[in-house]
Amino acid sequence: MEVNVKYRKDDGDKLIDPTLYRQLVGSLLYLTMTLLDISHAVQVVGQFVADPRCIHLSVVHHWAGYLDIGRSTTGWCIFLGDSLISWKCKKQQPVSKSSVETEYRGMFSACSEIT
Known part of the structure; x- marks a missing residue:
């Protein structure tokens, strides 16, 4: 996720079919059982499952692109x-x-x- 970017529930255009977004977030939730370092990012995108927007889907596609600042x-x-x-x-x-x-x-x- 991008550092210092706040995502809101009404940003951007609505997705025509939110099924793909929900499937991707569900898959990421499953991955958090073994990859604990993605838990925060998945929690953020999981807040928009009820009414996802295009920007939220783009964040899901790039969930691993956040800046590593050297902390474990x-x-x-x-x-x-x-x-x-x-x-x-x-x-x-x-x-x-x-x-x-x-x-x-x-x-x-x-x-x-x-x-």
């Missing part, structure tokens, strides 16, 4: 049996110096949630 993404899911009871996906505030530091930050966040 923390993501985890906590299950109780087969039920998801908590999850998180967030850009880490400090820029890590190594991938190990990134992993420790993620584990700390998950452990804090569990306790």
Whole structure:
């Protein structure tokens, strides 16, 4: 997603057939189970499923084109049996110096949630 761009529900022309938009967003929602770093972008485009516009469809087509600013993404899911009871996906505030530091930050966040 483009940085610092706000999307509104009534921007642009209405889609003639919103089926494609809904299918794409549904597929992206499914992908968020394994690709937690896209959760925010999918949540944003998911707000327009009821009445999608052309601009919203173009955002879905380019959902991976956001600027990477060097921060790592923390993501985890906590299950109780087969039920998801908590999850998180967030850009880490400090820029890590190594991938190990990134992993420790993620584990700390998950452990804090569990306790």
